[in-house]
Amino acid sequence: xxxxxxxxxxxxxxxxxxxxxxxxxxxxxxxxxxxxxxxxxxxxxxxxxxxxxxxxxxxxxxxxxxxxxxxxxxxxxxxxxxxxxxxxxxxxxxxxxxxxxxxxxxxxxxxxxxxxxxxxxxxxxxxxxxxxxxxxxxxxxxxxxxxxxxxxxxxxxxxxxxxxxxxxxxxxxxxxxxxxxxxxxxxxxxxxxxxxxxxxxxxxxxxxxxxxxxxxxxxxxxxxxxxxxxxxxxxxxxxxxxxxxxxxxxxxxxxxxxxxxxxxxxxxxxxxxxxxxxxxxxxxxxxxxxxxxxxxxxxxxxxxxxxxxxxx
Amino acid sequence: xxxxxxxxxxxxxxxxxxxxxxxxxxxxxxxxxxxxxxxxxxxxxxxxxxxxxxxxxxxxxxxxxxxxxxxxxxxxxxxxxxxxxxxxxxxxxxxxxxxxxxxxxxxxxxxxxxxxxxxxxxxxxxxxxxxxxxxxxxxxxxxxxxxxxxxxxxxxxxxxxxxxxxxxxxxxxxxxxxxxxxxxxxxxxxxxxxxxxxxxxxxxxxxxxxxxxxxxxxxxxxxxxxxxxxxxxxxxxxxxxxxxxxxxxxxxxxxxxxxxxxxxxxxxxxxxxxxxxxxxxxxxxxxxxxxxxxxxxxxxxxxxxxxxxxxxxxxxxxxxxxxxxxxxxxxxxxxxxxxxxxxxxxxxxxxxxxxxxxxxxxxxxxxxxxxxxxxxxxxxxxxxxxxxxxxxxxxxxxxxxxxxxxxxxxxxxxxxxxxxxxxxxxxxxxxxxxxxxxxxxxxxxxxxxxxxxxxxxxxxxxxxxxxxxxxxxxxxxxxxxxxxxxxxxxxxxxxxxxxxxxxxxxxxxxxxxxxxxxxxxxxxxxxxxxxxxxxxxxxxx
Numbered sequence: 001x002x003x004x005x006x007x008x009x010x011x012x013x014x015x016x017x018x019x020x021x022x023x024x025x026x027x028x029x030x031x032x033x034x035x036x037x038x039x040x041x042x043x044x045x046x047x048x049x050x051x052x053x054x055x056x057x058x059x060x061x062x063x064x065x066x067x068x069x070x071x072x073x074x075x076x077x078x079x080x081x082x083x084x085x086x087x088x089x090x091x092x093x094x095x096x097x098x099x100x101x102x103x104x105x106x107x108x109x110x111x112x113x114x115x116x117x118x119x120x121x122x123x124x125x126x127x128x129x130x131x132x133x134x135x136x137x138x139x140x141x142x143x144x145x146x147x148x149x150x151x152x153x154x155x156x157x158x159x160x161x162x163x164x165x166x167x168x169x170x171x172x173x174x175x176x177x178x179x180x181x182x183x184x185x186x187x188x189x190x191x192x193x194x195x196x197x198x199x200x201x202x203x204x205x206x207x208x209x210x211x212x213x214x215x216x217x218x219x220x221x222x223x224x225x226x227x228x229x230x231x232x233x234x235x236x237x238x239x240x241x242x243x244x245x246x247x248x249x250x251x252x253x254x255x256x257x258x259x260x261x262x263x264x265x266x267x268x269x270x271x272x273x274x275x276x277x278x279x280x281x282x283x284x285x286x287x288x289x290x291x292x293x294x295x296x297x298x299x300x301x302x303x304x305x306x307x308x309x310x311x312x
Numbered sequence: 313x314x315x316x317x318x319x320x321x322x323x324x325x326x327x328x329x330x331x332x333x334x335x336x337x338x339x340x341x342x343x344x345x346x347x348x349x350x351x352x353x354x355x356x357x358x359x360x361x362x363x364x365x366x367x368x369x370x371x372x373x374x375x376x377x378x379x380x381x382x383x384x385x386x387x388x389x390x391x392x393x394x395x396x397x398x399x400x401x402x403x404x405x406x407x408x409x410x411x412x413x414x415x416x417x418x419x420x421x422x423x424x425x426x427x428x429x430x431x432x433x434x435x436x437x438x439x440x441x442x443x444x445x446x447x448x449x450x451x452x453x454x455x456x457x458x459x460x461x462x463x464x465x466x467x468x469x470x471x472x473x474x475x476x477x478x479x480x481x482x483x484x485x486x487x488x489x490x491x492x493x494x495x496x497x498x499x500x501x502x503x504x505x506x507x508x509x510x511x512x513x514x515x516x517x518x519x520x521x522x523x524x525x526x527x528x529x530x531x532x533x534x535x536x537x538x539x540x541x542x543x544x545x546x547x548x549x550x551x552x553x554x555x556x557x558x559x560x561x562x563x564x565x566x567x568x569x570x571x572x573x574x575x576x577x578x579x580x581x582x583x584x585x586x587x588x589x590x591x592x593x594x595x596x597x598x599x600x601x602x603x604x605x606x607x608x609x610x611x612x613x614x615x616x617x618x619x620x621x622x623x624x625x626x627x628x629x630x631x632x633x634x635x636x637x638x639x640x641x642x643x644x645x646x647x648x649x650x651x652x653x654x655x656x657x658x659x660x661x662x663x664x665x666x667x668x669x670x671x672x673x674x675x676x677x678x679x680x681x682x683x684x685x686x687x688x689x690x691x692x693x694x695x696x697x698x699x700x701x702x703x704x705x706x707x708x709x710x711x712x713x714x715x716x717x718x719x720x721x722x723x724x725x726x727x728x729x730x731x732x733x734x735x736x737x738x739x740x741x742x743x744x745x746x747x748x749x750x751x752x753x754x755x756x757x758x759x760x761x762x763x764x765x766x767x768x769x770x771x772x773x774x775x776x777x778x779x780x781x782x783x784x785x786x787x788x789x790x791x792x793x794x795x796x797x798x799x800x801x802x803x804x805x806x807x808x809x810x811x812x813x814x815x816x817x818x819x820x821x822x823x824x825x826x827x828x829x830x831x832x833x834x835x836x837x838x839x840x841x842x843x844x845x846x847x848x849x850x851x852x853x
Binding site for chain 1 (some may be wrong): 431476478480482484494495512518535590607
């Protein structure tokens with residue numbers, strides 16, 4: 001099988017050619033600042049070359065200079081209105097700048113001219129992202145669900161977004177059913193684990209308990225599996241208390257208390273909640289708040305924290 | 313298990329009947345089999361330095377075999393197109409690729425034509441990477457990030473270029489799950505954008521680099537990662553043993569566990585607890601010096617060694633030791649670090665750690681542009697003349713071979729030029745992957761009254777030569793020191809037009825009657841794609 005890793009397929013990539021830098025003369029070893037300087041110089045002599053603006057926007061973005069990047073992406077679209085990558089990048093930047101209406105208008109405009117299913121899907125997913133940030137969950141769900149029907153290999157993010165909108169809409173059964181479809185399609189264990197969480201959240205813990213026990217045995221670090229296992233056990237069960245205590249000990253051994261691994265801190269917050277230690281759970285949640293993490297997982301955690309500690 | 317293979321186009325065999333067309337599958341997961349792998353980054357220029365770095369690795373390895381290699385991205389400049397992959401990756405590394413798996417991470421240049429989100433584009437056409445944990449690890453469902461196991465080491469590849477790098481994004485959540493599962497003794501991660509660098513890029517100012525440090529490193533270090541390989545910044549930077557260095561801007565206060573050089577022959581190996589112990593120390597290696605131009609902004613405070621020379625890494629994991637060696641284009645080791653595991657090592661912080669050691673290239677000598685052949689001359693030894701030559705694996709001449717008289721009865725006779733592969737040779741040699749030095753000698757007669765100061769040598773050569781006149785060295789090109797089997801420090805050089813070396817300054821070595829000229833030719837690497845040695849001796853008019 002190993003030989004497959006270096007034998008080339010002959011399939012030719014169908015897209016992104018518009019994004020190729022037309023940057024002959026720019027050296028590969030230059031920093032973003034040097035590259036921006038040289039691109040600016042070249043733009044002066046060829047002000048209608050969209051690729052140069054796109055390249056410069058990417059460099060600005062990497063330096064966190066959002067407003068400069070926005071200006072360059074807009075210029076690209078003035079020169080080449082069908083440029084998909086610039087459309088998506090600009091839409092995301094506008095959303096980050098709290099301009100969702102402008103972002104949606106841009107995406108809608110581009111959707112009208114979208115030809116391929118893949119382009120449509122990416123634009124719909126981008127729209128779904130905007131709706132999600134503005135808490136329009138039904139629209140977000142509709143967008144990502146339509147996008148998922150248009151591409152053969154959606155990334156995990158798409159299924160996770162569909163799942164979190166289902167959670168926000170209270171569609172707990174549909175959530176795990178659609179994650180199961182995602183897992184079958186992509187074979188991603190992350191989706192499989194998310195499906196297990198969704199089953200737990202839907203009160204179907206008994207069904208997934210054997211899988212949880214199996215994965216727990218196979219793992220080096222067991223805290224996450226212990227937290228899942230605890231949710232399949234009765235509130236007063238001694239085993240439940242034991243596995244949660246074991247999880248907290250393990251996580252405390254792994255956490256860097258100066259700047260913790262966010263994934264572990266989130267787990268610990270949930271473990272404290274399930275233990276009924278609401279004070280510590282609140283402290284961890286506040287800590288997460290200070291880290292300003294925007295994620296589906298945080299929304300899911302908040303949903304969990306609002307739920308009763310016991311599953312059955 | 314080792315497999316030998318051939319490739320056919322219908323009934324026509326494309327690959328020669330050569331045992332180097334082979335591959336070996338990975339050992340069983342959890343076994344203690346040692347592993348030796350090559351790490352290279354930012355190499356895909358298709359140029360001389362990329363070639364030299366590859367040959368430097370081959371020279372270092374000699375007859376040893378790599379188990380696989382890791383490319384940390386930017387393997388096909390400028391834009392990772394299909395022709396650029398062919399020219400700057402497949403063609404350049406063909407002798408290694410034919411029998412060595414390359415595990416790849418996408419760089420920003422490949423990212424101009426390929427997308428991690430859609431897994432489409434030339435990069436994804438060039439590789440078939442595991443999505444279903446086919447080689448161990450946890451199924452990611454995507455080729456953009458994945459893991460695999462080799463014996464008792466777990467390897468993780470991430471996409472730092474165009475996917476969500478936030479700590480609760482899909483890639484980070486998969487990473488967390490993958491790390492929870494692995495029961496390996498060693499943990500190595502690689503991707504393109506370095507969390508710590510002050511080379512051609514600055515990890516305190518650029519978004520991808522900051523995010524990989526602030527968001528991804530805490531997850532990896534909470535699971536005991538041992539080494540992280542990256543590129544993007546065109547330099548070699550190797551850190552001390554560090555943990556928890558997530559701040560922006562980076563500081564060396566409170567995050568260095570060992571500020572030594574990690575070299576057993578220097579300050580001693582870095583010590584870690586047995587197995588994978590969280591927050592027990594990581595070594596970061598920026599290996600963006602695989603072929604393209606080098607740059608340095610300043611010294612990153614977490615580095616132990618900063619080297620402004622091209623090269624790559626050879627890594628070995630054997631038992632309780634991980635050894636990293638930075639190999640330059642001549643096959644010389646410029647940096648060594650070792651992580652040694654055993655027992656329980658308590659995490660302790662070094663206050664006010666040492667500053668990095670910087671190695672820069674020697675100032676260039678004034679360029680010695682090769683001379684062109686004179687317009688008017690007469691041949692003493694014409695082009696295509698027959699020479700005695702000695703060529704073969706481990707064949708080196710006896711002492712005195714460059715002087716007259718010398719017994720050449722066991723040498724062969726052949727017409728110049730000597731070499732292989734570039735179709736400029738009259739005597740083809742079988743030296744590729746077998747030997748790298750060839751010796752030729754020829755006697756010539758000078759009449760009494762000849763103007764000895766008019767003697768000159770014209771030679772087309774690839775890569776290096778040492779020329780002797782009546783036993784005395786008179787010309788040396790592309791070899792830093794030593795001669796014969798002890799020659800070292802080779803530089804690459806392409807054959808072409810005859811380069812002219814006037815020998816008038818050596819006229820005292822000449823005599824009327826029989827003289828002898830002898831030349832040793834060297835390839836910079838044993839697996840070099842070609843070799844040439846084509847001399848002519850003239851009298852300038």
